Amino acid sequence: MKKLFLMLVVISNIIVTPQSVIQKISPSLETKLATVNTSEKILVWIYFTDKGNSLENYYANPESVVSGKSLQRRAKLNSENLIDYTDLPVNAEYVQTLASSGFQIKQKSKWLNAVSGYADKNTIENILTYNFIKSIDIVKTFQKSDDELEFNQIETEKFINTPQPEGVHSLNYGQSFTQLNLIQVPAVHDLGYDGSGITICVMDAGFNNLAHVAFDSMNIIAMWDFVNGDPNVGDEGDMGTGSHGTNTLSVIGGYAPGNLIGPAYRSNYILAKTENTDSETPVEEDNWVAALEWADSIGVDVTSTSLGYLEYDPPFTSYTWQDMNGNTAIITIAADLAVKKGIVVVNSAGNEGWRTTPNSLVAPADGDSVFAIGATDGSGVRVSFSSFGPTFDGRIKPDFMAMGSNVYAARSSGTTQYTFVSGTSFSCPLSAGVVALLLQANPNLTPIQLRNILRQTSSRSNTPDNFYGWGVLRALDALNQIAVPVELISFNAAYTDNVVELNWITATEKNNYGFEVQKRYDGEQYKTVAFIKGNGTTTNRVTYNYTDTDIRADKIYYRLKQIDYNGDIDYSNEILVDVQPADNFELFQNYPNPFNPETKISWYSPVNGNQTLKLYDILGNEIATLFNGFLQAGRHEIILNTSSINAELVSGIYLLRLKSDNFQKQIKMVYLK
CATH class of the missing domain: 2.60.40.10 (Immunoglobulins)
Structure with missing residues (x-):
């Protein structure tokens, strides 16, 4: 009987486990939970079902969510609705509940309506019972292969680029001339374009040598270390080293005439440290997503990322080449969403070119709207390490090519030294710099309009394939395709x-x-x-x-x-x-109408005097006095919030009545609960 009793207990536990709770766990997390001990903490994404109530305040005040510059950029795509549901913050009460349960918050994502953080098996099982939890999944982490490190970190002095012809261009590019001339940047500089007014976010492994002379005139408007959670994007005892970021930043925006000039040397820069090079799993997607949302809130126009995500070391869950379909990797989903908000997302295609799989892309280069950049040598011939397509769903990748072999860059040590580096890590910032120049010429271009212009003008525009995409960028040809707006x-x-x-x-x-x-x-x-x-x-x-x-x-x-x-x-x-009305006593229609929970009420009085503003139901029963006092002649307004009324409103029509000594006005308002 004892054995039978134990069997019944096990069966009972299986039966009472709600199917809705089981469905909240992703297959990869379910596999992970089966292999870890009770105390081991797992880095996970927790997705919420909603963002709570009282969201209308955000829609009514978009600048409480993102900056005015971000709103201006978004207006290129949708001038009527500058923010949407994805822009609203995650619910603070949900986050606090998770923290109280033992969940260690790492990053928050309003776009994904999720938070990342660390939890052990028992904490995850407890969290699954909360009704505001939609699902839980593993945060993917990335291990660079030795080959990729080699391609990205080559530093040698043996390469000599084609010298710049004398008297042809307005700037002296030194050894950086070849990488810029291949994509027609010097000719665009000659026309006066230098990236001014465009904001670029470079996301990398930190930037450990900002004292280099190539950065002396760079306008850096914001910096944040998403690995260590502080504003210092250098090394200085933190996790991760920033030599790679120093290289990429100098390639896109350095300015040291006679040695190195980047294509967008007068742009504004946002620097985000998202990669931890110290650990065996140095990159976490949630850092990148958090950095992208932060840059959007500031008003970024272009992002340049020389990182990619594909295969990870055991026991970490890997993506596969089949996952490079534009809809699986979290980083890819976030990247495409950024494009919908008007941001041009430029990313390295990857250095996995030697693989035998049908594609060797890394996320987010697989994104439908992401500019995936492959690498060529100084003559425009693809180098062997450059990743190839197509995506799993059959789209051509990479999108474009730029020089990624023997690229001249600022050295990560010393303040006046330079080096040669190789990898799609460096064709990416060159391409992002071209995008900045074109946006300077016409800031109203959307990411897709820019992509179409570049497809029409790159070196293989008529014969795109999965090794070159639409070919090597031609900045001058693209510039000539841009319709100049009326001034x-x-x-x-x-x-x-x-x-x-x-x-x-x-x-x-x-x-x-x-x-x-x-x-x-x-x-x-x-x-x-x-x-x-x-x-x-x-x-x-x-x-x-x-x-x-x-x-x-x-x-x-x-x-x-x-x-x-x-x-x-x-x-x-x-x-x-x-x-302003000269003689009329006016009560204007409230906005928004219908409303919930807030609405703005405005009126105009031509004379000084006592005024009373009251709210009634449709039967004429008084509900609340919203204002009662003396006012000077002129325009006045208040914000009505239903939480301040000592009565519970039901959905329906209400009357708003304004009285003064000599005038009375009334309007109807609709409340939707």
Whole structure:
């Protein structure tokens, strides 16, 4: 009977384990849990089911989520909805609950709605019971092969590049001339493009020699070490060494005339240390994802990453060549999402070119929208270590090629020494620099528009394949394909006689189909109110006018959406017209409406006096007094938050009534619970 009893207990445990809990564990984590002891901690991703309630505040105030520069970049893709659900922070209460359960938080990802961190088997089993947990998976870690280290870290003085012809170009490139001339960068520099105004994030193993003269004039606007959790991206006793990052950063943005010049030597730089070179598993994807989200919040335009993820040492779970399908690796999913937010993601294709598998790509180079960069020698011939495609789902990879053999770079020791290095690690920053130059020429280009231009102008544009992609980049040819946006000399608005007069003047027009006049009231979204046909092509200044007769008393914002003949668009700056009613007592419609939990209420009083603002249900029963006091004449506004009302609102229509000594106004509002 004792044996039978034990058997019944085991069966009972199997039966009562909820299927929903079992389904939360990924197959790779399930395998891992079966092989570890109870006390061993595992690095995992924990995905949440939602982001909680009270999210409307973020949508109403996008700059509380990301910077104004990030919003400006996103407007290239979607001018109406600058942020979406993926931009909202992970729920703080969920994170605190995990921490209280013994989970050690490492990184947070709002894009993935997840956190990474360390947990033992018992903690994971406990976490699985929380109803806000969607799933748990292993964070992938990466082991560089000896061959890859060799290709990425070659430092020797035996190579001599083709000397720069005298008197041909405006800058003296020294030994870096060959790597730049192959991709037509000197010719673009001669036209005055240097990457100014473009923000680039370089993600690497740290940057241990920023004292090198090549970085003396570099504008570094932000730095963070995601391995050690501090702002120091050098070595200084931390985990990981930054010689590789020193090399890659100098290749893209160094400036030491006569020795080394990078293609984007006047760009703004964000430096992120994401790789720990000390351990046997030096790279963790969550560091890279966290760095990418951080750079987005600052307003990055281009990322350059000379890292890749594929096979890992046991007992760590590896990706396979079949996983290089654009939808499996977490880093790839995050990279493609960044492109949807307007960021150009440039990544090394990998140094796995000798493999016998159908592809030798590394994530995130497999991403559909990622610019995967292979490597050539100084004459444009592919070098043997450069990874090849196609992706598992049949897409051509790499995308483009640049010089990755014997590239001239700043040395990781000393302040005036240089070296030659090899690997797709160095064709990547050269390519990212070209992207920065093209964005400088037209900042309104989206990542996909840029990719299409580069595909049309690279050396194998007509015969792409899975060893060269669309070929070696040709920066000058690509620049000549870019439609230059119309330059606005002025844009003005004036309110007179109950109309708004707009006028604007353009400089020489090369490609102007016309302008959409867009307008929004305070707190609302832009809407197109008119189309003004352009003058096409002209060498003279052109003056345009538009009269807006459909207006109401409020703050009114206008902007112009200039449209090129090839479909490219360019937005003007926003201008404000504050229309104040002269004699009318006005209660404006709340925004947003419907609302939950907050809405903005605005009104205008032409005289000083006591004013009362009250909320009623549809039957006229008073619910709350929102304001009661003396106000000066002018415009006023408050924010109504349902949490501040001592009554629980149900979904439906409510009345908002404003009274003064001599006036009364009322509007309807809709609350959706």
